[in-house]
Amino acid sequence: MTPEQILSNPPRVLCQAQRDSYFETGCLMLESFIPIDVIDHLNEVTKTFIEKSRTLAESNDEIDIGPGHTPENPVVRRLKYPDKSHQAYWDFTTGIIADVAADLLGPDIYFHHSKLNFKWGGGTDEVKWHQDLPFYPHTNANVLAIGTYLADVTIDDGPLAVIPGSHKTQIHEQFDDNGIWTGSMRDEDVALYDTDTTIYMPAPKGSITIHHSRAVHSTKPTTTTGNGRPLLINSYAAADAFPYTTPKNTYSPHGRTIVRGEPAKWAHMDGSPCPIPPDWSEGYTSIYAQQSDENSRPTPRDPGIRPNL
Ligand SMILES: O=C(O)CCC(=O)C(=O)O
Structure with missing residues (x-):
């Protein structure tokens, strides 16, 4: 659906100005949108996973x-599939x-995936400039991610940062010159954008951030040793945006559950080519590991299915 077609459906919760702003910039922030008791409950559940991590080596x-990471000072970087880990999520x-x-994608949408990301300081938790679509390509880009701040996020805590309008430009490869996946854009591609226009989204707990799957975004490392900056991300897609079946390791069983409206009978193709991620069928850790030098096994381009000669 085009933005005009999406806007022709009456909104459920957003006003016209909010929807217009999303289509214009590729992002939106709704301050203190989620009731605090809901956030507090999610935080109680989250604590149980931090506790559980103490036993992990x-x-x-x-x-x-x-x-x-140690049992005494757990460093949980990501809860990988919160939607499958606990009913509350x-x-x-x-x-x-x-x-x-649904107000931003059209009335028929499915859940794609969720994750709960933390930042604990120490300068290792930067998420570099990237777009989400090269991680999970779809037949069209009506795919977005909603981040929920489970704690107050100041400018020093690594809030979400988006280059406005970048979702209208192009999709960039996230491989280096040797064909190794980095999960981040090359410097020369970042240089195509005016990073001085970046919209930073610090906000109180209970606020949500929304970014388009083509929006160029990042988060800076935390310079505080504060609350871990728990950011609960849920990604959704228009029902007619079908994921390419790339060799991804498993998603949650909830993946592609229709959460509003009806399944699509036809796929919509938006006509722009999309780079394909590497073969992650043997495991995927997190964007932090992919973007740092932690990759013990470099992940080159997907070699494709070879004929069994
Ligand atoms: O958790 C973060 O700091 C950013 C995560 C992000 O950009 C992503 O998962 O696409």
């Missing part, structure tokens, strides 16, 4: 742990933020 299918995914997604 390495990341597993549920929890990604970062450098320096899934209830949240299918609640009011799904209405927000």
Whole structure:
């Protein structure tokens, strides 16, 4: 659907100015949108996973742990599939933020994936400039991510940062010159944008950020040793945006659940080519690991299925 077609459907929760602003800039922030008791409940649940991580010596299918993790000082970098890990997260995914997604994607939408990202300071937790679509290409770009701040996020805590209007330009490869996946844009591609226009989104807990799957975005490293900056991300897609079946490791069983409206009978193709991510079928850790030098096994381009000669 074009923005005009999406806007022709009456909104569930957003006003016209908010929808217009999203289509214009590729991002939106709704301050203190989620009631605090809902956030507090999610934080209680989150604590149980931090506790659970104390017994881990390495990341597993549920929890990604970062450098320096110890039982005494757990460093949980990501809860990989919160929607599958606890019903409270899934209830949240299918609640009011799904209405927000429907106001921006059209009445028929499905859930794509969720993750809960943390930043604990120490300068290792930068997320460099990237677009989301090269991680999970779809037949059209009506795909977005909603981030929910589970704690207050100041400018020093690594808030979401988006280059406005970047979603209207082009999709960039996130491989280096040797064909190795980096999960971030090359410097020469970042230089195509005016980073001085970046919209930073510090906000109180309970605020949500929304960014388009083609929007160029990043988060700076935290310079505080504060609250871990828990950012609960839920990604949704228009029902007619079909994911390419790239060799991705498993998503949650909730993936592609229709959360508003009806399934699509036809795929919509938006006509712009899309780079394909590498073969992650043997495992994926997190964007932090992919963007740092932690990759013990470089992930080159997907070699494709070869004929069995
Ligand atoms: O958690 C963060 O700091 C940013 C995450 C992000 O940009 C992403 O997952 O696409």
